[in-house]
Amino acid sequence: MATPQTVLITGGAGFLGSHTADALAARGYQVRILDNLQSEVHAGRWPGYIQRKGYQLIRADVRDKAAWMKALPGSDFVFHLAAYQDQRMDFSRFFTTNTVSTSLLYECAVELGIRLRGVVLASSQFVYGDGAYRAGGRVFYPELRALKDLRARRFEIQAPGGGTARFIPFREDQPVTPTNSYGLSKYALEMAALRLGKTYDLPTTVMRYSIIQGARQSPRNLYSGALRIFVSQALAGVPITVYEDGLQLRDFVNVHDVVSANLLAMRSRKARYEVFNVGGGKAIRVIDFARQVKEISQSDSEILVGKFRRTDTRNAVSDTSKLESLGWRPRYGTADSIREYVAWYRAEGFHKQADTDSLLALKKGIA
Numbered sequence: 293m294a295t296p297q298t299v300l301i302t303g304g305a306g307f308l309g310s311h312t313a314d315a316l317a318a319r320g321y322q323v324r325i326l327d328n329l330q331s332e333v334h335a336g337r338w339p340g341y342i343q344r345k346g347y348q349l350i351r352a353d354v355r356d357k358a359a360w361m362k363a364l365p366g367s368d369f370v371f372h373l374a375a376y377q378d379q380r381m382d383f384s385r386f387f388t389t390n391t392v393s394t395s396l397l398y399e400c401a402v403e404l405g406i407r408l409r410g411v412v413l414a415s416s417q418f419v420y421g422d423g424a425y426r427a428g429g430r431v432f433y434p435e436l437r438a439l440k441d442l443r444a445r446r447f448e449i450q451a452p453g454g455g456t457a458r459f460i461p462f463r464e465d466q467p468v469t470p471t472n473s474y475g476l477s478k479y480a481l482e483m484a485a486l487r488l489g490k491t492y493d494l495p496t497t498v499m500r501y502s503i504i505q506g507a508r509q510s511p512r513n514l515y516s517g518a519l520r521i522f523v524s525q526a527l528a529g530v531p532i533t534v535y536e537d538g539l540q541l542r543d544f545v546n547v548h549d550v551v552s553a554n555l556l557a558m559r560s561r562k563a564r565y566e567v568f569n570v571g572g573g574k575a576i577r578v579i580d581f582a583r584q585v586k587e588i589s590q591s592d593s594e595i596l597v598g599k600f601r602r603t604d605t606r607n608a609v610s611d612t613s614k615l616e617s618l619g620w621r622p623r624y625g626t627a628d629s630i631r632e633y634v635a636w637y638r639a640e641g642f643h644k645q646a647d648t649d650s651l652l653a654l655k656k657g658i659a
């Protein structure tokens with residue numbers, strides 16, 4: 293019998309990493325996880341859902357070269373998913389965690405002479421920023437919306453000469469305009485990975501995920517988005533706070549669809565040195581998503597609109613036809629994600645422990 297291949301997953305204790313690990317193990321791969329159990333998410337402990345599964349667990353930091361030198365030998369494939377994701381002001385931490393770590397992956401693979409069969413990297417839809425709009429037959433790339441417009445509740449992107457503009461779904465070959473350090477650090481890691489991968493013959497694929505949803509999305513992770521916030525609020529019976537006017541579009545994607553995209557990227561020769569959008573395939577207004585959460589969780593919470601965040605993008609919807617041309621399709625909708633998340637949230641008892649800082653922040657509607 294052939295020796296099973298080993299897949300190193302950085303950030304494997306997290307939401308996407310653990311689901312990817314389970315899918316790989318179910319297909320006969322050996323799973324090796326490198327994770328520093330970042331305090332906000334795990335409170336310093338390996339989560340129960342990856343324990344006793346026979347995974348090799350390495351507690352270390354991807355910013356540390358020694359961690360890569362220890363984890364890479366014997367690995368056939370790498371998923372580099374560990375990341376710093378937030379909207380905080382410690383700008384440099386995005387680059388050290390997301391970009392410098394990516395360079396270290398290649399630096400160590402080259403130094404150790406390891407012929408990796410594939411490297412899959414987590415990038416993000418955030419690299420597109422506000423993306424491209426069309427107005428009067430012309431395409432333009434808007435700047436971050438001005439604070440005075442947001443304060444005046446002018447949330448829609450305006451055409452350069454005034455008037456309405458139409459959002460164009462993100463395509464992999466369009467220019468990117470990240471609006472924050474997270475998006476910038478992800479774009480920088482894409483550039484580093486594709487260049488170093490090609491130069492040193494280490495097959496590399498970049499995945500630009502839309503907002504991912506599903507069980508194991510930590511309620512302690514303030515970055516983890518609308519599903520976590522809305523469900524936490526709905527189950528606590530406090531108002532569901534929707535940013536802006538709620539009319540902004542998103543293409544939320546279910547974690548199981550992202551896992552199948554990851555597996556395809558790892559195995560397909562056609563995916564080598566390519567960048568792929570991975571989105572839900574359908575645009576939904578955030579207010580309609582909030583209504584769906586309220587209905588599925590059978591909550592009496594009212595839905596409030598109006599608050600905003602400085603660097604949020606107005607619309608974020610990816611065109612997934614490039615990945616679909618390799619045979620992938622999103623199979624789950626937002627209702628599936630909400631049902632899965634609500635069931636997991638209740639099973640974990642999060643609705644009974646609203647004493648963590650992040651849940652208190654949610655209760656006050658400030659997350």
Ligand SMILES: NC(=O)c1ccc[n+]([C@@H]2O[C@H](COP(=O)([O-])OP(=O)(O)OC[C@H]3O[C@@H](n4cnc5c(N)ncnc54)[C@H](O)[C@@H]3O)[C@@H](O)[C@H]2O)c1
Nearest residue numbers: 303305306307308327328330353354373374375414503504
């Ligand atoms: N969840 C989403 O909606 C989404 C959307 C787009 C892109 N992504 C990307 O997908 C990847 C996985 O995201 P996720 O939602 O599973 O996040 P997560 O927070 O659930 O998991 C990330 C994991 O990385 C670990 N980690 C963080 N810093 C580390 C470090 N310095 N060294 C080692 N481990 C570290 C954390 O402990 C955590 O277990 C990330 O790269 C993220 O940027 C996620």
